[in-house]
Amino acid sequence: MTAPAASTSNTPPAEATPNRGAPEWNHHHVLDLDDFSVQEIETVLNLADRMREVLDRRIARVPALRGYTIVNLFYEPSTRTRASFELAGKVLGADVISVTASTSSVVKGESLIDTVRTLRAMRVDAMVMRHSMAGTPYLASEHTDASIINAGDGAHAHPTQALLDLYTIRSHLGDLRGKRVVMVGDIAHSRVARSDMWGLTALGAQVVVCGPPTLLPRGLRASDRPAHAESALPPVTVETDIDRAIEGADVVMALRLQSERQQGGLLPSLHEYARLYQVTAERLARAKPNHLLMHPGPKNEGTEIAASVAAGGHSIIEEQVTNGVAVRMALLYLLSGRELPSDTGEAR
Amino acid sequence: MPTLAIHNGRVIDPALGRDGIADVVIVDGRISRVGPNEGDMVVEAERIDATGLIVSPGFVDLHTHLREPGFEYKETIATGTLAAARGGYTTVCAMPNTSPALDSRSAIESVLREAESTGRVRVLPIGCITVGRKGQELAPQGELVEAGAVAISDDGDAVADPSLMRHALAYSTRFGLPVAQHCEDPSLVRDGQMHEGWVATRLGLRGRPASAEETMVARDIALAELSGAHLHICHISTAGSVALVAAARARGARVTAEVTPHHLTLTHEEVAFAEDYRSIRYNTSAKVNPPLREEADLVALGEALRDGIIDAIATDHAPHATSDKEIEFNLASPGLTMLETAFGLSMRLVHDGVLTLPVLIERMTAGPVRAWRLDERPGLAGLGSLAPGAPADVVILDPNAEWPVEPERFASKGKNTPLGGRTLRGRVLATVYGGQLVYETERVGAY
Numbered sequence: 001m002t003a004p005a006a007s008t009s010n011t012p013p014a015e016a017t018p019n020r021g022a023p024e025w026n027h028h029h030v031l032d033l034d035d036f037s038v039q040e041i042e043t044v045l046n047l048a049d050r051m052r053e054v055l056d057r058r059i060a061r062v063p064a065l066r067g068y069t070i071v072n073l074f075y076e077p078s079t080r081t082r083a084s085f086e087l088a089g090k091v092l093g094a095d096v097i098s099v100t101a102s103t104s105s106v107v108k109g110e111s112l113i114d115t116v117r118t119l120r121a122m123r124v125d126a127m128v129m130r131h132s133m134a135g136t137p138y139l140a141s142e143h144t145d146a147s148i149i150n151a152g153d154g155a156h157a158h159p160t161q162a163l164l165d166l167y168t169i170r171s172h173l174g175d176l177r178g179k180r181v182v183m184v185g186d187i188a189h190s191r192v193a194r195s196d197m198w199g200l201t202a203l204g205a206q207v208v209v210c211g212p213p214t215l216l217p218r219g220l221r222a223s224d225r226p227a228h229a230e231s232a233l234p235p236v237t238v239e240t241d242i243d244r245a246i247e248g249a250d251v252v253m254a255l256r257l258q259s260e261r262q263q264g265g266l267l268p269s270l271h272e273y274a275r276l277y278q279v280t281a282e283r284l285a286r287a288k289p290n291h292l293l294m295h296p297g298p299k300n301e302g303t304e305i306a307a308s309v310a311a312g313g314h315s316i317i318e319e320q321v322t323n324g325v326a327v328r329m330a331l332l333y334l335l336s337g338r339e340l341p342s343d344t345g346e347a348r
Numbered sequence: 349m350p351t352l353a354i355h356n357g358r359v360i361d362p363a364l365g366r367d368g369i370a371d372v373v374i375v376d377g378r379i380s381r382v383g384p385n386e387g388d389m390v391v392e393a394e395r396i397d398a399t400g401l402i403v404s405p406g407f408v409d410l411h412t413h414l415r416e417p418g419f420e421y422k423e424t425i426a427t428g429t430l431a432a433a434r435g436g437y438t439t440v441c442a443m444p445n446t447s448p449a450l451d452s453r454s455a456i457e458s459v460l461r462e463a464e465s466t467g468r469v470r471v472l473p474i475g476c477i478t479v480g481r482k483g484q485e486l487a488p489q490g491e492l493v494e495a496g497a498v499a500i501s502d503d504g505d506a507v508a509d510p511s512l513m514r515h516a517l518a519y520s521t522r523f524g525l526p527v528a529q530h531c532e533d534p535s536l537v538r539d540g541q542m543h544e545g546w547v548a549t550r551l552g553l554r555g556r557p558a559s560a561e562e563t564m565v566a567r568d569i570a571l572a573e574l575s576g577a578h579l580h581i582c583h584i585s586t587a588g589s590v591a592l593v594a595a596a597r598a599r600g601a602r603v604t605a606e607v608t609p610h611h612l613t614l615t616h617e618e619v620a621f622a623e624d625y626r627s628i629r630y631n632t633s634a635k636v637n638p639p640l641r642e643e644a645d646l647v648a649l650g651e652a653l654r655d656g657i658i659d660a661i662a663t664d665h666a667p668h669a670t671s672d673k674e675i676e677f678n679l680a681s682p683g684l685t686m687l688e689t690a691f692g693l694s695m696r697l698v699h700d701g702v703l704t705l706p707v708l709i710e711r712m713t714a715g716p717v718r719a720w721r722l723d724e725r726p727g728l729a730g731l732g733s734l735a736p737g738a739p740a741d742v743v744i745l746d747p748n749a750e751w752p753v754e755p756e757r758f759a760s761k762g763k764n765t766p767l768g769g770r771t772l773r774g775r776v777l778a779t780v781y782g783g784q785l786v787y788e789t790e791r792v793g794a795y
Contacts, residue, residue, distance in 0.1 A: 156552025219546025
C-alpha cells in the first residue's frame with residue numbers, strides 16, 4: 001500500500017483548480033450532481049470518452065491509477081454498480097477491495113464514522129459508498145479526507161448512474177439542449193431519477209417525470225414551492241398520464257418498480273401498474289421516431305417495461321452498462337488528482 | 349431568609365396587568381410588594397439594580413425532557429434545571445419518557461426527590477397516559493395525581509388507539525387532569541424523518557406530512573368533547589392544527605395548546621441548507637418531531653400565539669448526546685436543546701412585530717400556568733405572577749442584548765441545537781427562584 005494522495009482536506013488539490021484551457025474540476029467527493037457545474041459534468045464526460053477507448057482495447061488495462069487504493073463500501077446489496085466500480089478501478093491499475101457492511105449490525109451510527117476513519121487510517125484513497133439511508137455519504141465525507149463517491153444513498157442520489165446516463169444520451173444525440181427526456185415510474189423513491197434530473201436539466205434537457213400520484217414526491221412542481229425556492233429542485237414537468245408524457249420524447253427512461261410499493265399500499269397491483277405505466281412499443285409510437293429507450297437496471301420486464309422494447313432497436317440499455325465503467329474510470333481518475341492525459345480537453 | 353429587592357426595572361407582570369417601572373421586594377421566598385420605590389422602604393436587603401432592564405415572573409415550561417432517570421448521559425435533573433435557570437425558567441414540567449417511564453407513584457416520587465436534592469428550579473412531573481408509554485393500558489391516573497403529577501402524556505409516542513385515548517380523556521375528568529398529546533398519527537408518519545415537502549424531496553428523506561398531525565388533533569378534539577376532558581396539544585406545528593384548535597375553542601371545548609420557539613421561527617429548510625440551494629447537508633440538529641414546517645405555518649403559529657389560541661410557549665427541551673446526533677440522519681434521535689435559547693429565539697417575534705413584549709412574557713408565564721391551572725396546586729398560588737404571596741420566581745431580561753449561541757457553554761448536557769454560531773437578540777440576565785438568585789450574569793450586579 002502506498003501513501004495517500006496529496007490532498008488532506010475537503011478542498012480540492014491546487015492542481016485541480018481550473019485555469020486557462022484546463023478542464024474544470026473542483027470536487028474532492030462526488031455526492032450528487034446538484035453541486036456540479038456544466039463544465040465539470042463535461043469534464044467527466046470528455047474524459048469518459050478517453051476511458052471508453054481504453055475499455056474497448058483488447059487488453060483493457062493501463063497503469064494510470066497504480067498505487068491508488070479504492071474501497072467499495074456497500075451497506076446494501078448491489079451487483080452491477082459494485083462490479084462496475086471494481087472493474088473501473090482495476091482497468092486503471094488501482095487496488096480495489098470490497099467491504100460488505102451490514103446495516104443490521106449497526107446499532108449506533110458511530111460505526112459508520114469508525115469504519116470510514118479506520119479505512120482512511122489504512123491509507124485508502126477513495127471510498128465508494130452504497131447505503132440504504134439518504135445522506136450517509138455526506139456524513140462520511142465530514143469525517144474523512146479520503147474521496148467519498150456516492151454509489152447510491154437511499155432514495156436520495158446516484159450521481160454516477162446519472163453521469164453514465166448523460167454520457168450515453170450525449171453519445172447518441174450530441175447536444176442535450178431542448179431534448180425531451182421522460183422518466184417513467186417510481187419517481188418518489190428513485191435516487192436515479194433525482195440525480196438524473198439535476199444532470200439533465202444542467203445540460204439543458206427538458207425533463208418530464210411521470211408516475212402514479214402516489215409515487216410522485218411532494219414539491220417537485222415549481223408551483224408547489226415558495227417562489228424563493230424555485231431553484232431548490234431541478235425544473236421538471238410532472239405528468240401522471242404516460243401517453244402525454246411520452247409525446248414527442250427524444251429519450252424515454254423506465255425506472256425499476258419495487259414490488260414492496262404495492263405491499264405498502266401505494267399501488268393497487270403490479271398488473272394495474274403495468275396497464276397504466278408500462279413502457280410499451282405502442283406507447284413509444286408517440287415518441288420521436290429515433291427515440292432512445294433506457295433503463296438503469298435491474299429491469300422487471302413485463303412490469304415497468306415490455307420485454308420486446310427492452311430488447312428492441314431503440315434500446316440502449318446495454319450501452320448504459322458499458323458506459324458506466326468508463327464514466328466511473330473517469331471519475332476515479334479525476335478524484336485521484338493526478339495529471340490529466342494531455343489530449344483530454346480535445347476529446348469533445 | 350434575607351430580603352431581596354430588585355430596583356427600578358420595567359416590571360412586566362401580565363397576570364396582574366402591570367407594566368411599569370417598579371421595585372420588587374421579596375421576603376422569605378415569596379413576593380412581598382411590587383411598586384415604585386418600594387425597595388427604598390426596605391432597610392436591610394440584598395439589592396439588585398435592574399435599571400433599564402425588564403423584570404418579569406420566572407418562565408414556566410410545560411414541556412421539558414430532563415432525561416432522569418435512565419438517560420443521564422443526555423441530561424440530569426441537576427444539569428437540566430441549571431439550564432432552565434440560565435434560560436429564565438423557574439418551573440419546568442418534566443416529561444415522563446424516562447426509564448422507567450413515569451407511570452407509577454414511585455417513579456413520580458423519585459423524580460420529585462431528586463429535584464428536591466439536585467434541582468435548581470421547580471420540577472413538576474408529568475405522568476404517563478398508558479403503562480410504560482406503550483399505548484396498551486391506562487396508567488393509574490389517581491395514583492399519579494396523588495404523587496404530584498400535573499398532567500399526563502405519552503409524549504414522543506402518541507396514543508394511537510382512538511378507543512384507549514377516548515377512555516384516557518374521559519377518566520381524566522375525575523381529576524381535571526390535562527391530557528397532553530403529541531399529535532402525529534404513527535401510521536402516517538411511519539419512519540418519516542422530516543416535514544413532508546420539497547426539502548424532503550430534495551434530500552430523498554421520507555416525510556412526516558402536516559396531515560399526520562392535523563388528523564390526530566381533529567380526532568382528539570372530538571374525543572375530548574365527548575367527555576368534556578381537558579386536551580392539551582403539545583408542540584402544535586401546522587396552520588391546519590391551529591385552525592382546528594381555534595374552532596374547538598370557539599365551541600367551548602377544553603383544548604389548550606403550546607408551541608415551541610423553534611416551530612415559531614425555523615422552517616424545514618434548516619435541515620438541508622446552510623447558505624444557498626446549490627449544496628445540501630443532513631443537519632441532524634434540526635431533526636425534531638413534529639418536524640420544522642413551512643413559512644406559512646410559522647405565520648399561522650405566531651398569529652395564534654398572539655391571539656391566545658395558543659396558550660403557551662413550551663420548549664420541548666430535548667437534550668441528546670453527540671452519539672445520538674452525529675450519525676446517519678435516519679438513526680439520529682429527534683429533538684433539540686432549547687431551554688437556554690428559548691427566550692432569545694422567541695424574541696424574534698417581538699423584534700419582527702408579531703408580538704409585543706408583554707404578550708410574549710404572558711405566553712411564557714401566566715399563559716402556561718393558566719393552561720394547566722398550576723397555581724391551584726398547594727403552595728403555588730400566584731405562580732406565574734408577581735402577586736404578593738406568590739413564589740418569588742423572578743427573571744431579569746434585556747430584550748435587546750445580542751449574544752452568540754455557544755452550545756459548548758450550555759449548562760445542559762445537550763449541545764444539539766441548530767442555532768450554534770448564530771446571534772440571538774434578547775437575553776436572560778438573572779433568575780431568582782424562591783427568592784434565591786440561581787443564575788446571574790456579570791451585567792446584573794449589587795445595587
